[in-house]
Amino acid sequence: LETALPGYLQRLNPDQRRAVEFGVTPGAAGMAGAPLLIIAGAGSGKTNTLAHRVAHLVVNGVDPRRILLLTFSRRAAAEMCRRVERIAAAALGPKASVLSEGLTFAGTFHAVGARLLRDYAAHIGLDPAFTIHDREDSADLMNLVRHEMGFSKTEKRFPAKGTCLSIYSRVVNAQAPLAAILASAFPWSVGWEAELKTLFAAYVEAKQRQNVLDYDDLLLYWAQMVGEPSLAAEIGGRFDHVLVDEYQDTNRLQASILLGLKPDGRGLAVVGDDAQSIYSFRAAEIRNILDFPGHFTPRAAVVTLDRNYRSTQPILAAANAVIAEASERYAKELWSERASVERPQIVTVRDEIEQANFVASEVLAAREAGLALKSQAVLFRASHHSGPLEVELTRRNIPFVKFGGLKFLDAAHVKDVLAVLRFAENPRDRAAGFRVLQLLPGIGPASARRMVDAVSAVGALVPALEAQTPPPRSGEDWPGFLDLLRRLGSRAAGWPAEIDQVREWYGPHLERLHEDAATRQADLVQLAQIATGYASRERFLTELTLDPPDATSGRAADPLLDEDYLILSTIHSAKGQEWKSVHVLNVVDGCMPSDLAVGSAKDIEEERRLLYVAMTRAKDHLHLIVPQRFFTHGQSSRGDRHVYASRTRFIPSPLLRHFSARLWPEPVESGSATAPSEGPRIDVRARLRSMWS
Ligand code: ATP
Ligand code: MG
Numbered sequence: 001l002e003t004a005l006p007g008y009l010q011r012l013n014p015d016q017r018r019a020v021e022f023g024v025t026p027g028a029a030g031m032a033g034a035p036l037l038i039i040a041g042a043g044s045g046k047t048n049t050l051a052h053r054v055a056h057l058v059v060n061g062v063d064p065r066r067i068l069l070l071t072f073s074r075r076a077a078a079e080m081c082r083r084v085e086r087i088a089a090a091a092l093g094p095k096a097s098v099l100s101e102g103l104t105f106a107g108t109f110h111a112v113g114a115r116l117l118r119d120y121a122a123h124i125g126l127d128p129a130f131t132i133h134d135r136e137d138s139a140d141l142m143n144l145v146r147h148e149m150g151f152s153k154t155e156k157r158f159p160a161k162g163t164c165l166s167i168y169s170r171v172v173n174a175q176a177p178l179a180a181i182l183a184s185a186f187p188w189s190v191g192w193e194a195e196l197k198t199l200f201a202a203y204v205e206a207k208q209r210q211n212v213l214d215y216d217d218l219l220l221y222w223a224q225m226v227g228e229p230s231l232a233a234e235i236g237g238r239f240d241h242v243l244v245d246e247y248q249d250t251n252r253l254q255a256s257i258l259l260g261l262k263p264d265g266r267g268l269a270v271v272g273d274d275a276q277s278i279y280s281f282r283a284a285e286i287r288n289i290l291d292f293p294g295h296f297t298p299r300a301a302v303v304t305l306d307r308n309y310r311s312t313q314p315i316l317a318a319a320n321a322v323i324a325e326a327s328e329r330y331a332k333e334l335w336s337e338r339a340s341v342e343r344p345q346i347v348t349v350r351d352e353i354e355q356a357n358f359v360a361s362e363v364l365a366a367r368e369a370g371l372a373l374k375s376q377a378v379l380f381r382a383s384h385h386s387g388p389l390e391v392e393l394t395r396r397n398i399p400f401v402k403f404g405g406l407k408f409l410d411a412a413h414v415k416d417v418l419a420v421l422r423f424a425e426n427p428r429d430r431a432a433g434f435r436v437l438q439l440l441p442g443i444g445p446a447s448a449r450r451m452v453d454a455v456s457a458v459g460a461l462v463p464a465l466e467a468q469t470p471p472p473r474s475g476e477d478w479p480g481f482l483d484l485l486r487r488l489g490s491r492a493a494g495w496p497a498e499i500d501q502v503r504e505w506y507g508p509h510l511e512r513l514h515e516d517a518a519t520r521q522a523d524l525v526q527l528a529q530i531a532t533g534y535a536s537r538e539r540f541l542t543e544l545t546l547d548p549p550d551a552t553s554g555r556a557a558d559p560l561l562d563e564d565y566l567i568l569s570t571i572h573s574a575k576g577q578e579w580k581s582v583h584v585l586n587v588v589d590g591c592m593p594s595d596l597a598v599g600s601a602k603d604i605e606e607e608r609r610l611l612y613v614a615m616t617r618a619k620d621h622l623h624l625i626v627p628q629r630f631f632t633h634g635q636s637s638r639g640d641r642h643v644y645a646s647r648t649r650f651i652p653s654p655l656l657r658h659f660s661a662r663l664w665p666e667p668v669e670s671g672s673a674t675a676p677s678e679g680p681r682i683d684v685r686a687r688l689r690s691m692w693s
Contacts, residue, residue, distance in 0.1 A: 032267030035300035042616035043310030055087035074547035113218035173283035226260025247272035312340035318658035344622035356392040403569035424488035427461035442473025496531040582618035588645035
């Protein structure tokens with residue numbers, strides 16, 4: 001009976017409801033049904049359906065601790081948990097206390113991997129006190145190894161440090177032979193196969209010696225673990241249900257983890273859109289989602305959704321038209337009931353400065369008309385594309401927050417404080433030790449290396465350092481430093497008080513090292529604030545390294561404040577989100593598609609999907625901006641320079657009927673622009689004087 005259905009099911013359309021209810025037998029909580037794939041276009045409610053499914057499981061008695069929910073970012077996981085709790089709490093009423101601990105296993109593959117690895121470290125010969133290297137640390141370590149092995153000296157044309165790490169990472173994530181990866185993605189490095197293999201072996205050894213894991217290791221060790229049948233059964237047995245959002249952007253390693261956890265697919269539900277696959281540079285494998293149903297016998301159930309609830313029909317029609325030109329065929333054409341007469345706009349401006357001007361003006365005008373800044377976003381391909389806009393927004397005092405750009409944690413002073421904590425946590429972490437020791441006056445790279453070696457040899461931090469004679473200039477600071485490490489080692493202060501101990505110690509060094517110590521202190525206060533959200537030092541370090549908070553600028557220095565601010569985001573980081581109004585910058589050839597992609601048809605197709613992702617973020621208003629001059633920031637081999645640009649090839653002339661065209665600033669009719677109008681007269685000088693009276 002329709003009326004007997006809980007309210008949350010009534011809100012869904014029949015296809016969504018089928019996906020939510022699939023394989024869930026009321027009263028048989030521990031039983032998981034056959035595998036399920038939801039494959040559907042943007043804004044069709046995939047994420048929403050997944051959240052309802054999780055809530056439906058909980059309402060039907062599944063223990064929330066036995067649900068594993070994998071998302072694309074920590075933000076997405078947090079948002080999903082909130083939704084699930086809201087839906088389930090409303091349905092459960094007084095019984096909602098089962099939700100008290102919330103979903104304990106919800107997060108990115110990397111974050112969940114880190115947690116499971118700590119739990120099962122003993123089973124795989126891993127020291128559970130491992131620390132995690134971010135990309136920069138990993139590149140540094142790779143470089144060090146490369147140096148030590150003499151590869152940087154013997155041959156000038158040996159791949160650069162960043163390239164070495166990219167190659168390594170791609171091989172690991174794609175689970176493909178090195179030669180194949182070189183041939184397909186790193187043609188300049190073909191021929192170095194043997195040397196790269198030696199280098200990578202040494203890199204792996206260095207990581208193991210130091211008890212550090214890089215991002216890829218979190219997946220790799222996890223995959224190894226579940227490749228072992230007994231462990232796979234144990235770990236897989238902890239979860240009745242495993243649900244994955246944005247499945248089109250998983251790579252082969254991630255797919256193998258899922259299959260290891262749930263070999264027969266029971267309890268597995270994945271969701272995604274093949275037309276939104278945009279992470280091939282991280283070895284994402286579009287075949288994962290296409291091949292999913294056939295992995296299992298009997299095949300997985302497939303649900304498709306074709307109604308879009310997000311965008312107006314004209315926006316959707318334009319996005320559909322762009323993706324329909326793709327050489328691959330995507331299964332669905334979306335429709336929307338949200339009628340509107342406003343077509344998306346293609347706005348031609350002179351250059352990037354005008355583009356920044358236009359966006360700032362438009363955003364302000366929209367706010368005047370009642371659209372909060374938070375419901376507007378500006379999207380761009382690469383982080384540095386927002387530079388001129390950031391300047392303009394700051395000039396006009398429009399607060400903004402930037403996603404996917406330079407991270408808060410990349411700031412030197414924040415890294416310093418984290419390095420102290422990491423060194424205390426894992427004395428074998430050389431990158432951390434190296435950084436920390438050099439904060440002391442008089443200690444340079446040579447003495448730091450000597451001390452780090454000594455610590456590694458002894459295996460204990462304070463005793464090893466006590467035996468060292470500090471360089472004379474650091475003599476005064478040395479006892480205080482050892483004292484700090486002792487206190488951190490004893491964990492006497494507890495978390496998060498430990499971070500205050502570090503800040504206190506670091507204060508004088510900060511003043512000595514940086515002129516703008518005061519602003520940096522403010523960042524550290526914010527870091528301490530963030531620290532209060534974590535249960536332990538280890539959780540704080542792990543989760544912060546894996547998914548750092550976003551960089552903020554403008555007036556909204558603290559995104560936690562409930563202030564109104566404009567969102568700036570790379571398209572990649574905008575995945576899964578939506579705003580009432582969206583501006584997309586630099587919709588020109590050379591940027592979309594990027595100069596770098598020009599050449600391989602496959603890369604170009606991914607660029608088209610990127611534009612599709614950007615366009616489908618908009619609910620009501622969409623502007624694609626085309627600057628006629630565009631500055632390439634050394635991303636092509638031709639270096640930094642201005643180029644004349646034209647509208648992206650993904651919107652050829654026949655598709656223009658889906659858009660309205662606009663030139664900005666609007667051309668002024670001759671004669672009317674010269675003389676000042678007969679408007680009201682304002683005594684500006686008097687006004688300015690009165691400001692001070
Ligand atoms: P993307 O591909 O961008 O990740 P998606 O398919 O995950 O999109 P959602 O983000 O889940 O789509 O939903 C898009 C919008 O549609 C949201 O605002 C959501 O609340 C709304 N929505 C989804 N299903 C329904 C429904 N049955 N009734 C009303 N609104 C809905
Ligand atoms: Mg989604």
